[in-house]
Amino acid sequence: MTATAEKTNLRERLVETATKLFYENGYRATGINEIIDAAEIAKASFYHHFKTKEDLLITCLQKRHDQIMGDLRQYIAKGDTPAQRIRRVFFWLAESCQCSGTSLGCAFLNMTSEFREAEGRVREVVKWHKNALRELLYELIAARYLGQGKTEDELSNAAAELYLLVEGALAASPVQCCTWPIETARKLAEGHFDLME
Amino acid sequence: MTATAEKTNLRERLVETATKLFYENGYRATGINEIIDAAEIAKASFYHHFKTKEDLLITCLQKRHDQIMGDLRQYIAKGDTPAQRIRRVFFWLAESCQCSGTSLGCAFLNMTSEFREAEGRVREVVKWHKNALRELLYELIAARYLGQGKTEDELSNAAAELYLLVEGALAASPVQCCTWPIETARKLAEGHFDLME
Amino acid sequence: MTATAEKTNLRERLVETATKLFYENGYRATGINEIIDAAEIAKASFYHHFKTKEDLLITCLQKRHDQIMGDLRQYIAKGDTPAQRIRRVFFWLAESCQCSGTSLGCAFLNMTSEFREAEGRVREVVKWHKNALRELLYELIAARYLGQGKTEDELSNAAAELYLLVEGALAASPVQCCTWPIETARKLAEGHFDLME
Amino acid sequence: MTATAEKTNLRERLVETATKLFYENGYRATGINEIIDAAEIAKASFYHHFKTKEDLLITCLQKRHDQIMGDLRQYIAKGDTPAQRIRRVFFWLAESCQCSGTSLGCAFLNMTSEFREAEGRVREVVKWHKNALRELLYELIAARYLGQGKTEDELSNAAAELYLLVEGALAASPVQCCTWPIETARKLAEGHFDLME
DNA sequence: AATGAATGAGTGTTCATTCAT
DNA sequence: AATGAATGAACACTCATTCAT
Structure with a gap:
């Protein structure tokens, strides 16, 4: 069950990671790079799911x-x-x-x-x-x-x-x-x- | 006398300008360049008066x-x-x-x-x-x-x-x-x- | 019959759209995304028909x-x-x-x-x-x-x-x-x- | 004399390098990075001299x-x-x-x-x-x-x-x-x- | 005290292309 | 035949800071 959750879809992982980082560090202080590194996602994948930060x-x-x-x-x-x-x-x-x-x-x-x-x-x-x-x-x-x-x-x-x-x-x-x-x-x-x- | 007032202390002008910009636009959203442009001060002069932003x-x-x-x-x-x-x-x-x-x-x-x-x-x-x-x-x-x-x-x-x-x-x-x-x-x-x- | 004409060959639509865009905007200025958006074609479909731009x-x-x-x-x-x-x-x-x-x-x-x-x-x-x-x-x-x-x-x-x-x-x-x-x-x-x- | 020409000012070197690259490779095909590498200039220095490409x-x-x-x-x-x-x-x-x-x-x-x-x-x-x-x-x-x-x-x-x-x-x-x-x-x-x- | 020039590291965003289905 | 999801590399540009004078 947890293993399934591990491979959760990229978009969701992105949102969860960003929610945490934006909250803890602020919006401007959180770079796209920080988010994609934490979410282990390629940068272009980010922009596949969201038009902008x-x-x-x-x-x-x-x-x-x-x-x-x-x-x-x-x-x-x-x-x-x-x-x-x-x-x-x-x-x-x-x-x-x-x-x-x-x-x-x-x-x-x-x-x-x-x-x-x-x-x-x-x-x-x-x-x-x-x-x-x-x-x-x-x-x-x-x-x-x-x-x-x-x-x-x-x-x-x-x-x-x-x-x-x-x-x-x-x-x-x-x-x-x-x-x-x-x-x-x-x-x-x-x-x-x-x-x- | 007015000339003196005109050429008010650089440092003070810097503080006044920055106070306004930081308040209106936020700290991170306000760049050093924006501040020195608004205060009409050279960049190096800024770092002469303040060690950091x-x-x-x-x-x-x-x-x-x-x-x-x-x-x-x-x-x-x-x-x-x-x-x-x-x-x-x-x-x-x-x-x-x-x-x-x-x-x-x-x-x-x-x-x-x-x-x-x-x-x-x-x-x-x-x-x-x-x-x-x-x-x-x-x-x-x-x-x-x-x-x-x-x-x-x-x-x-x-x-x-x-x-x-x-x-x-x-x-x-x-x-x-x-x-x-x-x-x-x-x-x-x-x-x-x-x-x- | 009209339906057939409507659903004109994907490849042809791609060529027509690209011809127009390349001519009007230039080759480098025209991105793959712009072409497939205008032609209403999936990106992978593009690369199914053409090896490269x-x-x-x-x-x-x-x-x-x-x-x-x-x-x-x-x-x-x-x-x-x-x-x-x-x-x-x-x-x-x-x-x-x-x-x-x-x-x-x-x-x-x-x-x-x-x-x-x-x-x-x-x-x-x-x-x-x-x-x-x-x-x-x-x-x-x-x-x-x-x-x-x-x-x-x-x-x-x-x-x-x-x-x-x-x-x-x-x-x-x-x-x-x-x-x-x-x-x-x-x-x-x-x-x-x-x-x- | 040539040694003096070597240390010519940054801006001029930038213009000469870019003139050559734009002409030989085209405007869009020439990236800022290519220009600054060829001119041996830091990226920020480029934008100190020119507002945009x-x-x-x-x-x-x-x-x-x-x-x-x-x-x-x-x-x-x-x-x-x-x-x-x-x-x-x-x-x-x-x-x-x-x-x-x-x-x-x-x-x-x-x-x-x-x-x-x-x-x-x-x-x-x-x-x-x-x-x-x-x-x-x-x-x-x-x-x-x-x-x-x-x-x-x-x-x-x-x-x-x-x-x-x-x-x-x-x-x-x-x-x-x-x-x-x-x-x-x-x-x-x-x-x-x-x-x- | 004051400055113009120079910088390394970073920004958010887009590129043409490939993969799994 | 057709696709949505994913990517590494590159894009133009900005950051706060330092240097030489």
Whole structure:
């Protein structure tokens, strides 16, 4: 079974390798040569599968988006109550950070620093991802306040607040090189949204 | 006199030009040639003043740190009450963002994405800056709760919360390409720290 | 029936497409990929039909030679007298030039610029074509002076002169981006060979 | 003296080397690497002196234009009469061809085959060169018919005819791999313009 | 203090061709 | 007969840095 996985098709290996390298070293700092060496692929084979380096990045980000959102949804679903499910967002953040060691932060946030023009395909993917995240958070908030007579505006605002706490945790962790920002964000959320029944 | 001002110190011109370019285009995306062309300086002159490109960046960040902290302190001081002064942190954020149009975010946060190793001189400067910011916020929080019998731990925690909101606002603005995250952060802070007497 | 015509022989489609591209863009500037994309043919199919890119070029040139000489002969034949038939050579040149808009010149002459070594298969084809042209011109000259007691040497020399005028017209048109060189050549020929009875 | 010439400045060495290689092998067939290897120059040094490969070509062509026109004018001046001077144009062509062995043709004409678009800087230089040549030929023709009551139109037309013969000779020589086209052109000119007093 | 010239190592991308099916 | 996948070598060009003056 693992042997089969070994001979996995080139394109997939390329995406996996690049995803890792882009995340760990940054987009510009990662050369095509580094990628193809790590993936043990000929340079021309790379360009058979992707038109440009940026195309590869976009494919990587899209795949990462699918994985992250899937993982997160699964992780959240294990919470028994709406409040628990919101708390689990932060637990999940803490776990993801520990996975990537000293916390390299959010792959999408990082790309915003390397692609400075507000337009462009990469920034589009980043926005797409963050909007999906905000929608997910809105669902959680809506469930939390179900039947409490909140207007849609109030729910929307609360979702924005929750999103802000998540983004703050994601941004501050790599800077501080530890996970306390995530815990701080969680506790703030627990108090603000009254999550500890 | 104007002639002297015209022929402003080469080194200073270099730092100013680089600060702008690094911020707008990113560190790796900005080449030495681009900098010296913009600053109208010979290439060898560049290496006369700075040993490496990274040295220049560090000088830029240090200068920016001094300016930002000075500006922020001045801006805050105009607030009449401790609560007002905390609110003014967010007003200041909103104003800085509007200056740079679509918001290019925090120059220090951005560098974290381009310098991935947790150690290294650049990351050191970023941490230094963020710690200074947190100390400033601690002072504001301490003033806000003065004489209310809060323990140092409680104050420290509140400062961390405030810092988190600021970081969230800084990170989310460039992603969303607008300033609502800053306002959301401010309102959340106003409620959480009871800033609207 | 139309379906058969639609699915015209792959090889033929390849030759037609390449003939056009080589002529319009040059040999080296035309990549294999460009050809197979335009011909909507798989890359491996290309190498099934032709061993190398140069082989394709030679096939293209040979086919073009056949077409051009056939066309030219037909066009000339419509002239009533030997003198008229010589004049029609230049009329034909002018028409061919107008077909390809701003005049791309002689496909064979062009290849001489891209294949610099005097030997080699491509140059061989070019020479073959030009010699065939000279023979045709010799026939026309011989007919023009039939029964006037000219030696073979004199006829040969007159043919060389006519060939020179044709080559001059072909070479000068693309450089000048217009057809006046063809008319100049024709008028010079009309005077020199006394073609206006 | 030769030792001084050895250490000639890089830029000049680059232009000389490239002029030779572009002429012998063609523009596209000559890689930057080939040029810098032959000139014994670092790649970055190349781009210090020229922005692009095409810029180098243009510099080469401009320099060649100056040299050729200078040489030709000098060579022509040695003729005693206007008629002699016209004949010397063809003598000069024959000598230049023999210099470059099997005749590589006109460097400017060759470039027309590699730069197919009628516009563009290279084609501009080619046109410039050919126009200068035509002006020179006009002067020679005007001197030949001085005081014979020819209109300007008649002179212009005669110059165009002479130009056509020159272009024909230049184009046909490399194709035929010998110099008879030049002699044919000369003889035709001698008869047509009555150059053998 | 200031500079123009020179560089080795690297960039992302394209070339014509071959392989396995 | 026809193909999608894979490749080594070459492409034009840029990088941050150093040297001689």
